[in-house]
Amino acid sequence: MIALNGITKRFGAHTVFENIDLTLEQGEIIVVIGPSGTGKSTLLRCINYLETPDAGRLTVGNLSLDAKHATRREILALRRRTAFVFQNYALFSNKTALDNICEGMIVVDGLSKAEAHARGREILERIGLADKANAYPASLSGGQQQRVGIGRAMAAKAEVILFDEPTSALDPEWVDEVLALMKHLALERQTMIVVSHEMQFAREVADRVVFMDEGRIIEQGPPDELFTNPQDERTQRFLRKVLANNPI
Amino acid sequence: MHVLDLDYMLGLLPILLGYLPLTLEMAGAGMVAALVLACLLAVVRVQRMPGLNALAMLFISFFRGTPLLVQLFLFYYGLPQILTFLVAINGITATILGLTLHFSAYMAESIRAAIVGVDRSQTEAALSIGMTQGQLMRRIVLPQATRVATPTLMNYFIDMIKATSLAFTLGVTELMGATQKEAAGSFLYFEAFLLAAIIYWVVVEILSWLQRRLEKRLNRAYQR
Ligand SMILES: Nc1ncnc2c1ncn2[C@@H]1O[C@H](COP(=O)(O)OP(=O)(O)OP(=O)(O)O)[C@@H](O)[C@H]1O
Ligand SMILES: [Mg+2]
Numbered sequence: 373m374i375a376l377n378g379i380t381k382r383f384g385a386h387t388v389f390e391n392i393d394l395t396l397e398q399g400e401i402i403v404v405i406g407p408s409g410t411g412k413s414t415l416l417r418c419i420n421y422l423e424t425p426d427a428g429r430l431t432v433g434n435l436s437l438d439a440k441h442a443t444r445r446e447i448l449a450l451r452r453r454t455a456f457v458f459q460n461y462a463l464f465s466n467k468t469a470l471d472n473i474c475e476g477m478i479v480v481d482g483l484s485k486a487e488a489h490a491r492g493r494e495i496l497e498r499i500g501l502a503d504k505a506n507a508y509p510a511s512l513s514g515g516q517q518q519r520v521g522i523g524r525a526m527a528a529k530a531e532v533i534l535f536d537e538p539t540s541a542l543d544p545e546w547v548d549e550v551l552a553l554m555k556h557l558a559l560e561r562q563t564m565i566v567v568s569h570e571m572q573f574a575r576e577v578a579d580r581v582v583f584m585d586e587g588r589i590i591e592q593g594p595p596d597e598l599f600t601n602p603q604d605e606r607t608q609r610f611l612r613k614v615l616a617n618n619p620i
Numbered sequence: 621m622h623v624l625d626l627d628y629m630l631g632l633l634p635i636l637l638g639y640l641p642l643t644l645e646m647a648g649a650g651m652v653a654a655l656v657l658a659c660l661l662a663v664v665r666v667q668r669m670p671g672l673n674a675l676a677m678l679f680i681s682f683f684r685g686t687p688l689l690v691q692l693f694l695f696y697y698g699l700p701q702i703l704t705f706l707v708a709i710n711g712i713t714a715t716i717l718g719l720t721l722h723f724s725a726y727m728a729e730s731i732r733a734a735i736v737g738v739d740r741s742q743t744e745a746a747l748s749i750g751m752t753q754g755q756l757m758r759r760i761v762l763p764q765a766t767r768v769a770t771p772t773l774m775n776y777f778i779d780m781i782k783a784t785s786l787a788f789t790l791g792v793t794e795l796m797g798a799t800q801k802e803a804a805g806s807f808l809y810f811e812a813f814l815l816a817a818i819i820y821w822v823v824v825e826i827l828s829w830l831q832r833r834l835e836k837r838l839n840r841a842y843q844r
Binding site for chain 1: 745750764840841842
């Protein structure tokens with residue numbers, strides 16, 4: 373189980389969000405939507421401790437910590453239980469596709485190089501890049517890079533994978549292959565929180581869609597309900613705008 | 621005008637080459653020590669370590685802001701007057717010390733820029749999978765910073781080899797000092813210094829060739 377209780381984040385005087393609560397069951401897939409600047413990325417980053425929350429509790433599996441006063445060990449433990457997929461892929465440019473995937477297994481999990489490579493090749497197989505094991509990021513297309521980014525997150529065997537707009541930096545031609553891989557993970561019931569503007573994906577894959585606006589969770593529910601019968605006026609307005617551009 | 625005395629030059633060549641090892645040793649020792657010091661300074665600067673950062677900035681400012689020759693004289697002739705235990709400092713040691721401090725100041729800034737230049741999102745990616753700061757530095761940041769800094773550092777090494785010729789002003793008989801002595805004996809200044817110039821030039825060309833090969837190797841990962 374993943375739980376955020378009363379998570380608050382400020383940048384100086386600017387409060388991004390206050391007292392956010394969110395709970396996921398294992399195997400649940402959540403898609404977070406909302407206008408720009410609402411705090412979606414910041415929320416994901418807090419769960420991975422890339423941002424330090426100003427208050428609240430984070431619980432991932434059997435680890436529960438006071439988010440503001442987490443110790444170094446707790447932070448590392450939290451990060452091992454969570455994995456992040458970045459909008460701009462953020463692959464290690466000095467490492468091959470295989471080594472990008474294996475890095476965490478070797479350095480963080482302490483696997484031998486042989487074990488890590490065996491698992492890494494399995495993952496490359498699953499993300500459809502078995503033939504790119506020795507390619508460096510600079511030689512891969514955006515879609516391939518993002519699939520390696522997802523592979524790196526899969527290798528972490530995290531309890532939850534956090535996706536921050538994984539397709540929005542991609543040329544349109546590469547979007548589908550990345551979404552297909554994410555759907556694949558969803559079918560395997562990998563717990564995930566996805567920030568995305570891909571409404572079609574949300575509709576097909578999400579167990580629950582969360583609508584955020586101005587640092588608050590305004591409304592959440594199964595995609596059928598939220599998309600067809602949004603309760604809050606802000607949700608209605610947002611969906612009208614987004615669906616007008618990208619009808620489902 | 622006299623014709624170039626090639627026989628003299630050929631005879632002089634082995635004599636001068638005999639002094640090349642000392643030149644290379646001073647440069648080599650200076651380079652290794654300067655690299656270590658420069659890395660320390662760079663880390664202090666990157667981490668903005670309180671107190672130490674200001675000292676590092678002062679150090680870098682001084683050693684970049686004054687001529688190497690002045691620094692060498694300061695160490696060799698000046699310091700022993702104040703720090704009397706340094707009376708025994710010889711010209712070679714003083715040269716290595718001077719080269720180290722002088723070049724470390726320049727190199728620290730190159731290394732710092734290279735570290736700071738590593739894509740921040742890769743740092744976050746490394747942290748996100750649970751790497752420690754140390755692992756992040758060793759496995760992601762420094763390898764990439766090395767690639768960026770290497771050409772500049774190699775250029776400093778080449779500069780340092782040429783700068784060892786200043787040791788001659790501290791009474792060290794290295795390549796330059798030996799040439800001066802030989803030339804004073806034969807009066808064939810042009811031949812002697814031309815030969816010395818050619819020796820420096822060839823050494824630098826060999827290093828430049830190595831530098832190009834090294835850069836190619838380091839850039840392999842970044843080719844499309
Ligand atoms: N490092 C930071 N320093 C200061 N303010 C920040 C920082 N990161 C984010 N913010 C602010 O926090 C707010 C939320 O930003 P965030 O990136 O989380 O929004 P978002 O919902 O992900 O938006 P988008 O859809 O554009 O990605 C914004 O007002 C942003 O300017
Ligand atoms: Mg965002």
